[in-house]
Amino acid sequence: MPTVQSALNDAVQRLISVSESSLLDAEILLCLVLEKDRSHLRAWPEKKLLPEQNSRFEALLQKRLSGMPIAYITGNREFWSRDFEVCRDVLIPRPDTELLIELALKLIPERQPYRLIDLGTGSGIIAITLAAERPDSEVIATDFSTNALAIARRNAQQHNVRNIQFLQSDWLEAISDTALFNLVVSNPPYVSDNDPHLAEGDVRFEPKSALIANNHGLSDIERIATAARRHLLPQGHLLIEHGYNQQDQVQAIFSQLNYRNIATYPDLSGQPRVTYGQWRS
Numbered sequence: 001m002p003t004v005q006s007a008l009n010d011a012v013q014r015l016i017s018v019s020e021s022s023l024l025d026a027e028i029l030l031c032l033v034l035e036k037d038r039s040h041l042r043a044w045p046e047k048k049l050l051p052e053q054n055s056r057f058e059a060l061l062q063k064r065l066s067g068m069p070i071a072y073i074t075g076n077r078e079f080w081s082r083d084f085e086v087c088r089d090v091l092i093p094r095p096d097t098e099l100l101i102e103l104a105l106k107l108i109p110e111r112q113p114y115r116l117i118d119l120g121t122g123s124g125i126i127a128i129t130l131a132a133e134r135p136d137s138e139v140i141a142t143d144f145s146t147n148a149l150a151i152a153r154r155n156a157q158q159h160n161v162r163n164i165q166f167l168q169s170d171w172l173e174a175i176s177d178t179a180l181f182n183l184v185v186s187n188p189p190y191v192s193d194n195d196p197h198l199a200e201g202d203v204r205f206e207p208k209s210a211l212i213a214n215n216h217g218l219s220d221i222e223r224i225a226t227a228a229r230r231h232l233l234p235q236g237h238l239l240i241e242h243g244y245n246q247q248d249q250v251q252a253i254f255s256q257l258n259y260r261n262i263a264t265y266p267d268l269s270g271q272p273r274v275t276y277g278q279w280r281s
Contacts, residue, residue, distance in 0.1 A: 001054055004030065005045035011061055018065055025070055029060045032074055069202040079125045082132070084155050089147040090122040091210045092202055096267040097187055099274050100241050101129050103265060104185055107237050108134045116183035117142065117231070119171050119224055122210060124152030126185060131156075131164040140181075142169035145209070171220070172227040180236075184228040187241040188220040189213040217243055222253050225277070229257060232279040244271035251275060 002010065008026050015022035027038050033049075033056045034040065049057065063073050071077040071092045076085055079093035080101055086092055108114050108130065114137040118127035127141035141164060143149050149166050156164055167174055171188075191211045197203060203211060213220040221240055228238050238259060242250050247264045254262045259277030267273035 001048045001051060003045065004034075004041055004047050004049065007049055007054070007057060008041065011057070014061065015064060018067060025064055026061075028070055028074060029064065030057055032060065033057045067201075067204060069205055071202075072205060080129045082129065082159060084123050084125055084128075085151055085158070086123050087151065088205060089145060089207060090151055091187075091206050093123065093125045096269070096271075096273055097125065097241060099265060099267050100126060100185060100187060100239060101133075103239055103274055103276065104130055104183060105133055107183055107239075108137055110134065111136050113138070114183070115181045115233075116140075116185060117172075117175070117181050119169075119184065119186040120144075120188050120210070120220075121152050121166070122148050122187075124155045124166075126187060127164055128152070128156050128159055128161050130185075131161045132159055135163055137163060139164040140167060140175075140179075141165070142167045142171070142174070144168065144170050145207075148210075171224055172231055175231060177230065179231055180233045181231055182233055183237045183239070184224070184232060185239045186224050188224060190217040190221060190242045190246060192217040216249075217246065218249055218253070221246075221250055225253055225257050225259070229279060234279065236279045238277045238279065239274055241274050242272075244273065247272035247275065 011026035012022045015025050019025045027041055031038055033053050060073055069092055071086050072088055076083050077093045080098060116137060117140040119142055121127050121141035121143045124141055127139050131139040146168060149168060153166055189211050190213055193212050221242060251262050254277040258280055260280055261278045264272045264275045
């Protein structure tokens with residue numbers, strides 16, 4: 001049987017063709033098999049794997065070699081220093097979406113009542129993070145997918161977040177006409193169906209319904225911005241994540257719908273990623 005170190009060395013060489021982080025991927029998978037953290041691998045490099053451990057490690061490697069994202073293999077991904085359950089029913093949380101959290105937290109006062117809604121919540125990373133960081137706020141999270149909502153509910157329970165309600169809804173369709181919010185936030189589908197990135201990397205395994213939108217990726221953004229006007233309190237806020245090349249189009253949508261103070265903010269890579277608008281009435 002191979003040792004910890006030899007198993008890692010072999011896995012790294014095999015993963016180079018499919019991963020830019022082959023060592024990290026190999027370590028994560030071996031830790032999953034051994035039920036240990038990465039420091040254990042460094043402390044016990046000569047420890048031999050048991051036959052069943054070696055077999056399971058090989059099975060996980062085969063999944064990664066097929067291109068399956070690490071997050072779907074392990075069933076979790078960190079976001080805003082919290083661990084979230086993920087599977088192929090939801091998108092994999094990405095660091096770029098933390099910009100949406102940063103901007104929202106600047107708008108949500110601490111220790112004051114505040115109503116916000118997260119549209120297309122998926123695994124719940126946005127809604128749960130905002131609810132946890134602002135426990136005096138009232139948070140509603142919607143998604144059309146019942147499978148996604150089940151995952152989001154489990155994540156909320158895992159993090160003991162109670163100031164949140166989950167609803168099945170096609171964006172705002174199931175929300176009462178009388179329900180008003182200080183903030184509407186969303187990371188909707190914004191990829192065009194002919195985008196070549198859909199055939200690359202992790203997105204090959206992610207739910208297409210959470211990625212692709214009509215009208216060059218803009219249809220859901222326009223739907224949300226249009227419907228949000230009926231549910232925003234006076235001076236209420238709208239924050240939407242979008243593609244790196246959609247800044248001008250999203251700003252135009254916001255402007256045509258009579259939002260004001262429109263601004264777009266860059267992500268960690270300096271790409272335009274989130275557009276803000278304030279409702280006039």
